[in-house]
Amino acid sequence: MLQFIGPQTRVYLIVMLVLATSAGAALAKDQILGQPFDATDGPTAGGFTLYGSGWDGPGLGSAAVKYYFVNGTPDIAGTAEKTEILRAMDLWSKYADITWSPAAGAGENTSVDIGWYTGAHGDGHAFDGPGGVLAHAFYPTNSETIAGDMHFDEDETWTTGYLADRNVFYIAVHELGHSVGIDHSGDDKAVMAPVYYGGTIGDALPPDDISAIRALY
Numbered sequence: 001m002l003q004f005i006g007p008q009t010r011v012y013l014i015v016m017l018v019l020a021t022s023a024g025a026a027l028a029k030d031q032i033l034g035q036p037f038d039a040t041d042g043p044t045a046g047g048f049t050l051y052g053s054g055w056d057g058p059g060l061g062s063a064a065v066k067y068y069f070v071n072g073t074p075d076i077a078g079t080a081e082k083t084e085i086l087r088a089m090d091l092w093s094k095y096a097d098i099t100w101s102p103a104a105g106a107g108e109n110t111s112v113d114i115g116w117y118t119g120a121h122g123d124g125h126a127f128d129g130p131g132g133v134l135a136h137a138f139y140p141t142n143s144e145t146i147a148g149d150m151h152f153d154e155d156e157t158w159t160t161g162y163l164a165d166r167n168v169f170y171i172a173v174h175e176l177g178h179s180v181g182i183d184h185s186g187d188d189k190a191v192m193a194p195v196y197y198g199g200t201i202g203d204a205l206p207p208d209d210i211s212a213i214r215a216l217y
Helices: 080-093 168-179 207-216
Strands: 002-006 011-013 016-020 026-030 063-069 098-102 111-117 132-137 150-153
Touching (some): 063 080, 080 098, 132 168
Parallel strands (some): 063 111, 111 150
Antiparallel strands (some): 016 026, 132 150
């Protein structure tokens, strides 16, 4: 989950992770600004952390995941936001054996449902209006049908601009990392790091993110 700290610093802090309990309920785990991450649910110093076994199960090394766009955002012309999210999927697949295919509808198993929402939207993690929380995603170890789903706050102003504070591609890459089972990283150069300084990345993942996805798949 991404939270906006302030327009002057253009820094985002990821303060919540959507975790799975043993009963399969999706819960939010707070991370407090200025305090270290707990070793059980945050990054080890200087490197990536995984959460669970991903979509494939332990040791299988590949995954076939579906996706479905529930809606888009009117902030971006046409369907460019969907194109950016598909690019984010392809970026993870560049380094691991993950295949993505469109689902017939929302709520399918092993599927990432993607949408823009405001306020309370039925998953127990309400958005908070402009600023604050930008997006959140659910780990694959959550119960179906919420597992993997990725939600963006429609009260933000979304863009595909390279230096934008709310760049769809970059934020989608980060949230999809959670959707496939990657936790936050202690490497501040990683996409999965808990801070984001605005802008976006090119067509390559940083080394720590590559190590994370290859460790899981």
